[in-house]
Amino acid sequence: MFKKRIYIVILFVVILLSSFYTVQKNDVEEYVAKAAFIYNFTKFVEWNNDANSESFVIGVVGESPIYSALTNIASTKKINNKKIEVVKCKTTDVENCHCQILFVPENIGTKEFKDFLSALSTKNVLVITEHKGYLDYGSAINFLIVDNHIKFEINLTSLNKCNLKASAQLLKLAQSVQN
Amino acid sequence: MLNRLIYRCLFFIFCYIGSISSLMAQSDSISKILDMSIEELMQMKVVTASGKEESKLEAAATMVVITADDIKKQGYTDLSEVIYNLPGFDAINPNGRGGLVAYQRGYRTSITQRTLLMINGVVDNELWTHEALIGKHYPIYNIERIEVLYGPTSALYGANAFLGIINIITKNGSSLESDGQKFFASGQFGSFNTKSMELATIGKKGDFSYSFSGKFYRSEGADLSDKWGFNSNKMYSDTNTWGPVLQKYHYNVKYGKYYSPADDYGVLADVSYKGTKLGLINWVNKEGYGTWYAGDRAQNNGFWNKSSFQLYLENKSVINKLRLNTLMLYRKNRVWGDWAEAEPDWNVGMEKYSYISITNWNCVNSSWLLKEDVIYDINKNISFQTGLKYERKELTKAFDIPGYWGAYSSSVPSSSGGPHGYGAAIGHSQDSTYEMVEGPNKDMPPENLLYTDDIGGYLQLSAHIKQLKLVAGGRHDYNSIYGDNTNIRASIIYQFQKKGSIKLVYGEAYQEPPPRQLFGGWNGRKANVNLKPEKAKNIEFVANYGIGVMSLGTSVFYAHYQNVIKEEAENAGERTIYGLELRSMLSIKNMIPKSSSITGFFNYTYTEALSSIHYNHINQTWEDGETQLGDIAPHKLNIGVNLPILKYFNFNIRGNYVSERLVYTRNALRAKDYKVPAYFTMDCNLSVRFKAAVLAFKVKNLTDVNYFHPGVEQADAGDDFSKRSLGYRNSLLPQLGRNYMLSLYVDL
Numbered sequence A: 001m002f003k004k005r006i007y008i009v010i011l012f013v014v015i016l017l018s019s020f021y022t023v024q025k026n027d028v029e030e031y032v033a034k035a036a037f038i039y040n041f042t043k044f045v046e047w048n049n050d051a052n053s054e055s056f057v058i059g060v061v062g063e064s065p066i067y068s069a070l071t072n073i074a075s076t077k078k079i080n081n082k083k084i085e086v087v088k089c090k091t092t093d094v095e096n097c098h099c100q101i102l103f104v105p106e107n108i109g110t111k112e113f114k115d116f117l118s119a120l121s122t123k124n125v126l127v128i129t130e131h132k133g134y135l136d137y138g139s140a141i142n143f144l145i146v147d148n149h150i151k152f153e154i155n156l157t158s159l160n161k162c163n164l165k166a167s168a169q170l171l172k173l174a175q176s177v178q179n
Numbered sequence B: 001m002l003n004r005l006i007y008r009c010l011f012f013i014f015c016y017i018g019s020i021s022s023l024m025a026q027s028d029s030i031s032k033i034l035d036m037s038i039e040e041l042m043q044m045k046v047v048t049a050s051g052k053e054e055s056k057l058e059a060a061a062t063m064v065v066i067t068a069d070d071i072k073k074q075g076y077t078d079l080s081e082v083i084y085n086l087p088g089f090d091a092i093n094p095n096g097r098g099g100l101v102a103y104q105r106g107y108r109t110s111i112t113q114r115t116l117l118m119i120n121g122v123v124d125n126e127l128w129t130h131e132a133l134i135g136k137h138y139p140i141y142n143i144e145r146i147e148v149l150y151g152p153t154s155a156l157y158g159a160n161a162f163l164g165i166i167n168i169i170t171k172n173g174s175s176l177e178s179d180g181q182k183f184f185a186s187g188q189f190g191s192f193n194t195k196s197m198e199l200a201t202i203g204k205k206g207d208f209s210y211s212f213s214g215k216f217y218r219s220e221g222a223d224l225s226d227k228w229g230f231n232s233n234k235m236y237s238d239t240n241t242w243g244p245v246l247q248k249y250h251y252n253v254k255y256g257k258y259y260s261p262a263d264d265y266g267v268l269a270d271v272s273y274k275g276t277k278l279g280l281i282n283w284v285n286k287e288g289y290g291t292w293y294a295g296d297r298a299q300n301n302g303f304w305n306k307s308s309f310q311l312y313l314e315n316k317s318v319i320n321k322l323r324l325n326t327l328m329l330y331r332k333n334r335v336w337g338d339w340a341e342a343e344p345d346w347n348v349g350m351e352k353y354s355y356i357s358i359t360n361w362n363c364v365n366s367s368w369l370l371k372e373d374v375i376y377d378i379n380k381n382i383s384f385q386t387g388l389k390y391e392r393k394e395l396t397k398a399f400d401i402p403g404y405w406g407a408y409s410s411s412v413p414s415s416s417g418g419p420h421g422y423g424a425a426i427g428h429s430q431d432s433t434y435e436m437v438e439g440p441n442k443d444m445p446p447e448n449l450l451y452t453d454d455i456g457g458y459l460q461l462s463a464h465i466k467q468l469k470l471v472a473g474g475r476h477d478y479n480s481i482y483g484d485n486t487n488i489r490a491s492i493i494y495q496f497q498k499k500g501s502i503k504l505v506y507g508e509a510y511q512e513p514p515p516r517q518l519f520g521g522w523n524g525r526k527a528n529v530n531l532k533p534e535k536a537k538n539i540e541f542v543a544n545y546g547i548g549v550m551s552l553g554t555s556v557f558y559a560h561y562q563n564v565i566k567e568e569a570e571n572a573g574e575r576t577i578y579g580l581e582l583r584s585m586l587s588i589k590n591m592i593p594k595s596s597s598i599t600g601f602f603n604y605t606y607t608e609a610l611s612s613i614h615y616n617h618i619n620q621t622w623e624d625g626e627t628q629l630g631d632i633a634p635h636k637l638n639i640g641v642n643l644p645i646l647k648y649f650n651f652n653i654r655g656n657y658v659s660e661r662l663v664y665t666r667n668a669l670r671a672k673d674y675k676v677p678a679y680f681t682m683d684c685n686l687s688v689r690f691k692a693a694v695l696a697f698k699v700k701n702l703t704d705v706n707y708f709h710p711g712v713e714q715a716d717a718g719d720d721f722s723k724r725s726l727g728y729r730n731s732l733l734p735q736l737g738r739n740y741m742l743s744l745y746v747d748l
Helices: A002-026 A030-041 A066-076 A091-096 A110-120 A156-161 A168-173 B002-021 B027-033 B038-043 B051-058 B068-074 B079-084 B239-247 B515-519 B668-672
Strands: A055-061 A082-089 A101-104 A126-129 A141-146 A149-155 A176-178 B062-067 B089-092 B101-104 B115-119 B143-150 B164-170 B180-190 B194-205 B208-219 B262-273 B276-287 B304-319 B322-344 B354-377 B382-396 B449-465 B468-479 B483-497 B500-511 B534-547 B550-562 B575-588 B598-616 B621-628 B635-645 B649-658 B679-690 B693-700 B708-710 B732-734 B739-747
Touching (some): A030 A066, A030 A141, A030 A149, A030 B038, A055 A066, A055 A091, A082 A091, A091 A110, A110 A126, A149 A156, A156 A176, A168 B038, B062 B068, B068 B635, B068 B649, B239 B354, B382 B515
Parallel strands (some): A055 A101, A149 A176
Antiparallel strands (some): A141 A149, B180 B739, B208 B262, B322 B354, B382 B449, B468 B483, B483 B500, B534 B550, B575 B598, B679 B693
């Protein structure tokens, strides 16, 4: 009888652990929503260098579950009548990652972020982060999670530095706007 | 046969959950939300392991949060059920006498009295015994969340924040998005003729808001007479033992059988205008003695009543960079009841007979509290927190028990020797009749009261340096009985990711000697006015991290305790406890269309508890020499899975494993190094939603496991049912078999 209970415990643990493994690969919900936010941001931000390009490129630094969420969007949607291309950017080579939006996942450390941000500061790239405090380091939009809801904050100085224009409507929706 | 069927069903359910998690696809969700505006996206609740973790990440302690959603999904109907599924608790259920006896982090005590129980930050531990009554009287469906803190925190909270804090935070009308109100009602019917009902409402109009929740709970109580010899009806009805007591009734039920009913109620309410809140906590817990005592010593058909009444006025205001919180509070606790006792006749050859008594007893305590907390934000990274507290307590000195073995009496003269010379209420089982004496006065006479003053102040600094947070503070408290106490705390918290942090935490605490042990003695229970406060020092390492949609937490702690107060009202010895707690939660996409995510939790607790003194069962004395404290299971597992099915159904299943454990060093069974066998129990809850109504069916102890908890207090009764018990408190406590509850919730 007792052995049976032990089996049940083991079964519980094994299934949970196997679920954890698959979860890590499929990190969903939060990043599906963030990808949708990013898609929406493009309706409220103006780029001045994308007129001649054939596609709208979104770069993702390193590994993040948002990559697959953005790829799904790219397969069905267009931005400014252009097909969407999602590319992975190496942390050591971000400045050569030609894109209009650069998403920096939370696991990118402060030092790495500061290093490649300085190289991007004059380029027309919207840098989006998801790390508390990264707005201070020069990110243009930073995601926050407040009571299980996604919010975002905007750094106007960073936007201006990158020659990007955000609509007043977007600024109004932001949790906070730094200037 | 039924068990096998249940096991098979469970196997398939979990295999199904496991397999579908690997088939998750994102495209459905993507297509739905791409058409949403940013405003709509911001309203959408996202499933993230970190969401409710964020406060935990920066808390200067190990912290577990139970949300209203957890309570609903897991089908919890009272606070004790929440405790069973927490890491770091050894929960003992005496099935009566008020509620669970919960030992937090391996610190065994007579009752739950070293953990602070708060309602919206207001301490609700009883004034005389310091008992946190984890019972069925608290309304549970208006709870917003329960925050459980681990480790000593007297440097911030003052006395008795010794092992940790359970803070129940109720829903507040001001949280409504717009003016309006919400109503909630629930009713439960279950095994043992159990009935309970809850009503709750919250509302808001402009700056005015309110919150009210009320509950009553009634139950005949389970009949556990066939599970443990000292609780058998044979013990309760033995004429040699009980004599004329068996002719008497308690609330229309004749003495002489196992009978332990419950009749509890509770109200939590507040009214707020802008930053000012008037709050009320009022409850009565009226329960039989369950399996606490051996049936040849005490009838469990009696009421041990406890009540709490607290009325408070709280004001929160902001002046520039100052945040002020003022609390003015009046509280009154009463502990009273009745008690049918059979003390074995000590004369040679008369052991099977008893000195019998049926007595009523009373104890009333009250206090006035004034508290001011101030937070000063120097800038966005540095803040000071300081506070002052003054509390004046009016305490009962000795239990008022007319006619009982020379105890203090407010009605019958204590000097009255009665028929046998031991007290007006003391008869003998060979007497043909028994006459009860007059009960105590409801109010305590002034000669049995004393007054104490508590003054305390603290200062705490909190600084953020990039991703680093430093918290350091100290507190000094003075009590007019036992003097001064200073405690400090310090912690370093490094938040390395949005979902991850590591902490190194040091904390100290002190536990006041409870007035019951300082003054409340009689010849059967000692009191000691020279008791010193217990001291705790704890260091721990905490890591919280999120991987995908899973959150993990780990705490490793080492705690040292001095001046430990034993059951016998003595400061004796030290304790050393170390342990590990692993906590994990996950949320994964549900493959069933239109169904919310599948969630799960898994906790593992390892605890090693050592005492510097041990009980010598041959000499019947406490002696120096380190030993396992006992009653603390080294390994404990809590596990649960919640599966929503469409919008209408929700299935929740939980399991608790408690490893084999040596009984407490004072327990009579420790003489033969008895170990309480390991057990694994499961509870499940299936709910069906139809519009605003939810019907839920809960099964506890699904596989009908027959298991025991170790006894409480001295646990000195032993297990030789062929003789009179060795002491009053049972050494083992039988637990409930499979039982059911049907609940109906209406949310308007």
